[in-house]
Amino acid sequence: MTEEATAFVPGHVTGFFSAHPHEDPTRAGSRGAGLTLTDGVEVTVRPAAESTVVLDGEGIDIEPVETVLSTLAVDARVEAHSELPLGAGFGVSGAMALGTALATNRVFDRKLSVNELVTIAHGAEVRAGTGLGDVVAQARGGIPIRLEPGAPAHNELDGIPSRARVEYVSFGGLSTADVLSGETERLTAAGERALSLVVEEPTLASFVHASRRFAREADLLTPAVRETLEAVADVGGHASMAMLGDTVFALGTGLSEAGYEPAVCGTHSAGATLR
């Protein structure tokens, strides 16, 4: 047993998705596409007498993280530092679950494979209702297209072969659990249409186009997001809404040219890794 281990997990903004619930959490998940981000979450795990989770210095309950620890049958202190806000559409809970799985496997010498660890973290997110597709996207990196839902044994992934500078502004949170527990039929129909567009033309331009159309059709735009998207469009920029957060992301300099003061990062070429 080593003393501690640290994993980095990229953030992930989903541009569009369709929800695919299933009683087996390894088959439940979402189809869709998103950007993994160089801004992400660093998770350090140390053995402890009792499990605790700390995010940016404050104790916090994050159900998927607790589920990962209990699945791996350990008591540990999980200390996370996030460059991204929690609950605002950046996949922070998924990143914490996946980072905890990777670092715990290392510290406690659990000898599991990447797919097994991703499956544990994905299942924990699905059970908690905090996400459906972030974990598998964050394990892959790049600009993942989620063609089939679920954990690695069942899902199918592809990617857009590109990279981009990414800007974002966040006006606050939306509850993923609330949206996902509500009526998702309309959302899922819109998500399937968006996915067809991106499969037909897997480019960044079509990704942003499909994402914007999805946000409109699924009726998820908040007033702040709507106003910001209009401002970016007015200067000819490309932006859409991070699902699910009161957050706008733009490619290139869309937000700064529209007069916002965005955070700036890039797409992340690698999936989650141990430091």
Added chain:
Amino acid sequence: MTEEATAFVPGHVTGFFSAHPHEDPTRAGSRGAGLTLTDGVEVTVRPAAESTVVLDGEGIDIEPVETVLSTLAVDARVEAHSELPLGAGFGVSGAMALGTALATNRVFDRKLSVNELVTIAHGAEVRAGTGLGDVVAQARGGIPIRLEPGAPAHNELDGIPSRARVEYVSFGGLSTADVLSGETERLTAAGERALSLVVEEPTLASFVHASRRFAREADLLTPAVRETLEAVADVGGHASMAMLGDTVFALGTGLSEAGYEPAVCGTHSAGATLR
């Protein structure tokens, strides 16, 4: 059409493998495991009146690269810089094929997905007989385990959740095409045994152990490799042979502690990417 595009593809040393020929090149391939390396190949593609391939300043014929260009229906100048020797078990031909596919897609705006580009490069390698599993491993990054052979539509990948400093020394080349076109039954049986070991315990230690056993059982050790492996074992280090090259790779400081002057790199966390 942009003027040029550059892709970086990590090197890949295979520790062990089993060959799985198939008339459909998207189903042909290998099972096995290896390390992707921070040392790799940078490939730049520019439109040209006639296709040419240049590796480290010298014109060269590399069949898989030519196949990728003709599959994508372009004439281009492909200029590659490799930190690794060609034909010595580092997946340089696979890297050139995959890097050419990624950069060509970008320059000529072909709008293909990552999986489609990997499939084209994998198929080109398989047809040329220059490799069976490098391309899919290099597209993934990390420490890939190839559970099922073939291109993305058919294969199944997992990974060892770890990273390592890697040392290597190369005494020259072995012809992949010669070995693969010979009797591969014994080799494949040894490869399947090695894969079982690593699937049961997906750690770096078991990977090197399984690789060494494979090299011995498949009767592929060259005199220089055999001597070097003994020298590394004598100082308690972990090393094996790169398949297929007259090359030894070691984890950590195995080779330098044994008195060699190895090249030093690390495992690469990301798969092939555009610069």
